[in-house]
Amino acid sequence: MVRTGKTKQQGTARRVQLRLRIGLGIMLTLLLVVGGQLVLIQGFDVGGLAEAAQAKRSRTIELPAQRGSIVDAKGTVLANSIIRYDVVIDPKQNTSVDSFRRADPQDPKKTIKISRDQGLRDLAGLLKMPFEDVKKAATGTSQYKLLARGVKPETADAILELSVPGVVTQGTSQRVYPNGAVAGGIIGFLKDGKDGIAGIEQTQNSVLTGTPGSRSFEMGADGLVIPVAPDHITPAKNGRTVKLTLDSDLQYYAQQVIQTQVNNLGAEWGSVVVVEAKTGKIVAMADTNTPDPNNPGGVDAKDRGVRSVTAALEPGSVEKPLVAAALLEEGKSKPMEQFSIPNSYTVNGQTFEDSFSHPTFNRTLAGILGYSLNTGTVMAGQRLSKQERYDWLRRFGIGQAPNVPLPGVAGGILSKPDQWDGRQEFTVLFGQGVSQSVLQTVMAYQSIANDGVMLEPRLVDGYINEDGTEEKAPTGPSRQVISKSTAKQTRDMLESVVTEGEWKDAAIPGYRVGAKTGTSESPCDNGRPGFCGYTASIVGMAPMDNPQYIVEVLVQRPQDKIFGIDGADIFRSVMGQVLRVNNVPPSTGKPVHLDQFGPGGSSGTGK
Amino acid sequence: MSSVTTRPAIRTVGNTARKLATPAPQPAPRKRTPLVVVPSAPRRKSVVFVASCFAVLAAALVGVLLLNIQLSQGQYDMVALKAQQSTLTKKNQELSQEVQNFNAPQNLAAKATAMGMVPSAGQGQIDLDRSTVSGKAVAATKDEKAKSAIIAAPAIAGQLSVVPSSTEDQTTTDSAQKKPAESKTTAQAPAVPQVPKVQLNGGTVPAPAQRTPGN
Numbered sequence: 001m002v003r004t005g006k007t008k009q010q011g012t013a014r015r016v017q018l019r020l021r022i023g024l025g026i027m028l029t030l031l032l033v034v035g036g037q038l039v040l041i042q043g044f045d046v047g048g049l050a051e052a053a054q055a056k057r058s059r060t061i062e063l064p065a066q067r068g069s070i071v072d073a074k075g076t077v078l079a080n081s082i083i084r085y086d087v088v089i090d091p092k093q094n095t096s097v098d099s100f101r102r103a104d105p106q107d108p109k110k111t112i113k114i115s116r117d118q119g120l121r122d123l124a125g126l127l128k129m130p131f132e133d134v135k136k137a138a139t140g141t142s143q144y145k146l147l148a149r150g151v152k153p154e155t156a157d158a159i160l161e162l163s164v165p166g167v168v169t170q171g172t173s174q175r176v177y178p179n180g181a182v183a184g185g186i187i188g189f190l191k192d193g194k195d196g197i198a199g200i201e202q203t204q205n206s207v208l209t210g211t212p213g214s215r216s217f218e219m220g221a222d223g224l225v226i227p228v229a230p231d232h233i234t235p236a237k238n239g240r241t242v243k244l245t246l247d248s249d250l251q252y253y254a255q256q257v258i259q260t261q262v263n264n265l266g267a268e269w270g271s272v273v274v275v276e277a278k279t280g281k282i283v284a285m286a287d288t289n290t291p292d293p294n295n296p297g298g299v300d301a302k303d304r305g306v307r308s309v310t311a312a313l314e315p316g317s318v319e320k321p322l323v324a325a326a327l328l329e330e331g332k333s334k335p336m337e338q339f340s341i342p343n344s345y346t347v348n349g350q351t352f353e354d355s356f357s358h359p360t361f362n363r364t365l366a367g368i369l370g371y372s373l374n375t376g377t378v379m380a381g382q383r384l385s386k387q388e389r390y391d392w393l394r395r396f397g398i399g400q401a402p403n404v405p406l407p408g409v410a411g412g413i414l415s416k417p418d419q420w421d422g423r424q425e426f427t428v429l430f431g432q433g434v435s436q437s438v439l440q441t442v443m444a445y446q447s448i449a450n451d452g453v454m455l456e457p458r459l460v461d462g463y464i465n466e467d468g469t470e471e472k473a474p475t476g477p478s479r480q481v482i483s484k485s486t487a488k489q490t491r492d493m494l495e496s497v498v499t500e501g502e503w504k505d506a507a508i509p510g511y512r513v514g515a516k517t518g519t520s521e522s523p524c525d526n527g528r529p530g531f532c533g534y535t536a537s538i539v540g541m542a543p544m545d546n547p548q549y550i551v552e553v554l555v556q557r558p559q560d561k562i563f564g565i566d567g568a569d570i571f572r573s574v575m576g577q578v579l580r581v582n583n584v585p586p587s588t589g590k591p592v593h594l595d596q597f598g599p600g601g602s603s604g605t606g607k
Numbered sequence: 608m609s610s611v612t613t614r615p616a617i618r619t620v621g622n623t624a625r626k627l628a629t630p631a632p633q634p635a636p637r638k639r640t641p642l643v644v645v646p647s648a649p650r651r652k653s654v655v656f657v658a659s660c661f662a663v664l665a666a667a668l669v670g671v672l673l674l675n676i677q678l679s680q681g682q683y684d685m686v687a688l689k690a691q692q693s694t695l696t697k698k699n700q701e702l703s704q705e706v707q708n709f710n711a712p713q714n715l716a717a718k719a720t721a722m723g724m725v726p727s728a729g730q731g732q733i734d735l736d737r738s739t740v741s742g743k744a745v746a747a748t749k750d751e752k753a754k755s756a757i758i759a760a761p762a763i764a765g766q767l768s769v770v771p772s773s774t775e776d777q778t779t780t781d782s783a784q785k786k787p788a789e790s791k792t793t794a795q796a797p798a799v800p801q802v803p804k805v806q807l808n809g810g811t812v813p814a815p816a817q818r819t820p821g822n
Binding site for chain 2: 076077080082083150152153154176177178179180181182224225227228248249251252253255256257259260263290292294295298509510511576580585586588
């Protein structure tokens with residue numbers, strides 16, 4: 001009996017053991033499965049789940065760069081990018097709902113029910129659009145409809161508060177030009193709000209456009225950035241600010257003055273250019289009918305450029321001082337050399353006359369300039385060989401486009417001396433048969449004003465970085481065109497034009513002024529032969545004891561008052577304003593009065 | 608356990624059998640000490656230890672939770688601050704724009720004219736170093752109103768314009784800019800709010816009254 005008890009006990013014990021072992025085995029197997037899966041997923045990443053999750057979380061967004069602004073010499077903003085919003089609606093979504101809920105303005109915790117029409121009515125009210133137009137735009141099956149462009153941020157916020165279904169606002173950048181048409185052609189404008197297609201916006205586009213940055217981060221399902229995840233930011237490099245040499249107030253003044261003159265004279269167009277003699281900086285460059293970059297389509301396409309640099313015209317008598325300077329430098333004449341000048345002068349079978357008939361009289365070289373005699377100029381200028389005439393004009397920058405950062409800069413036309421016909425070789429001496437832009441004329445006179453050193457014209461003063469540091473634009477090379485004494489003698493002759501010569505109207509009280517006028521026949525446009533109308537110009541510098549500024553006023557094809565001297569009022573007011581605004585001290589010393597006639601007077605016997 | 612079986616001792620019958628050396632009688636099997644449950648000594652209470660373990664664990668978990676809450680809160684704060692920065696930037700831009708608009712030379716000149724100011728006629732110069740007066744300073748006269756051209760105000764939507772429409776002969780600028788500006792503005796009218804008609808500088812529209820800023 002004991003035996004059976006012993007076996008039974010043993011049997012039970014073994015069964016218990018077996019169950020325990022089986023249970024343990026199952027647990028270990030399950031553990032193995034879990035552990036194995038863990039190793040597979042975490043260790044070997046079978047199935048690329050970690051990568052897929054990472055890819056789903058990660059976002060890379062582009063950080064747009066802000067376009068740099070354009071400022072003038074004093075820091076006045078001429079062009080600026082501002083934040084604006086486009087209001088976009090999803091008609092499909094909007095049509096599908098009859099009413100929606102909006103936060104109750106009285107109690108933000110509650111919501112009130114608004115009908116679709118009421119929502120659209122509110123929207124139309126904010127956008128100042130008629131309700132029917134808004135409703136029409138909001139109805140349909142498309143998923144995108146632009147409702148409004150360039151909405152102010154406050155209005156955009158108010159629109160979002162309305163919670164109209166399907167309405168979203170998209171932030172954009174809009175370019176505004178706070179000064180409008182003042183310096184409008186020089187500043188230029190953008191195409192599609194992105195790239196400049198005129199003026200400084202075009203030529204400095206690469207500086208103004210920055211480099212977009214990027215940000216890569218991880219975002220959770222709630223739309224919030226996961227703070228502990230890697231967050232790499234490459235900051236956007238905003239465009240740099242371009243600082244011009246212009247003075248907006250003087251630019252406005254000059255624009256208004258030339259526009260008035262052109263309107264009064266019924267002329268085609270006009271231009272005023274003011275340049276600093278010692279630095280070559282362009283202080284004002286005014287054209288008529290300048291575009292307002294906020295609305296460039298408001299003027300004709302032909303008005304959207306900067307005529308002061310793109311239009312090449314025959315300069316006329318303003319070229320004569322350059323020839324006189326060349327004669328002085330070559331030692332082929334002196335300011336006091338007397339010439340006996342007939343009414344009409346014939347050389348090589350070509351006859352030249354003056355703008356007024358006169359008996360044969362005596363004039364010095366200074367008097368030839370003072371009375372703007374074509375005959376005298378040919379008489380003296382023919383002492384230069386054809387090649388010398390060409391070389392000297394080239395030295396003064398004629399025939400070469402000045403280095404100005406504007407599109408379409410004209411170099412004018414100065415043909416090679418071997419291409420000159422029998423008449424042209426003499427007419428170039430008094431500025432016909434050669435063409436140049438207003439800026440080229442001004443820069444040639446700048447060398448005379450600056451003791452013979454010609455500088456490159458400067459329109460861009462420098463660049464301002466984001467941190468406020470300024471970087472000056474590189475200055476071009478300067479070159480000595482004429483010697484200092486030649487420049488002084490030429491300046492004396494120019495001053496005598498005003499003090500002694502025919503053009504006393506150009507005088508400015510308190511300052512010594514030197515000037516020269518030009519009235520040239522303007523060749524017809526569109527390839528028609530012959531001449532149509534006149535180009536009246538006057539260019540001068542002040543103060544003559546130490547010239548600071550050069551001003552040229554040009555009027556193209558005035559209907560009335562075609563002479564250059566008729567621009568003297570404009571010249572006087574612009575030059576006077578420039579001198580006053582820049583606090584140029586009044587002239588000291590005696591004004592120069594070079595003898596216009598020479599020994600024996602106008603009709604005395606010459607040497 | 609198996610009981611110890613007792614072997615009976617070898618009996619001797621008669622004396623035929625040799626007297627065997629009888630093994631020494633085995634000592635009586637030791638009696639096992641009867642097993643009794645011994646009340647064990649009272650164990651020291653280590654609940655404190657366990658509890659402190661749990662407390663440390665809980666504290667660690669709570670600490671991690673708080674840290675995460677702070678991080679997320681910081682993230683929300685950052686979003687809110689960024690939104691505030693954005694709002695302030697926009698406000699700044701609005702105000703700067705207004706200032707620039709007032710500074711625009713056309714608007715300044717127009718406001719001055721509206722106030723009755725006229726351009727100066729002639730200028731003189733006072734040299735303090737030399738105590739000299741030069742130039743020909745002439746007092747400006749009230750009817751010094753030349754028919755000067757009007758440069759239109761900047762055509763920026765939503766900005767006030769004080770440049771009056773020219774009531775005299777239409778200047779080419781105005782007429783050239785008026786028509787396209789009109790068509791552009793009417794095309795834009797559905798798009799842009801608050802475009803004052805005064806920006807058209809229309810020749811037949813009477814000059815607008817001066818508006819106060821902020822309108």
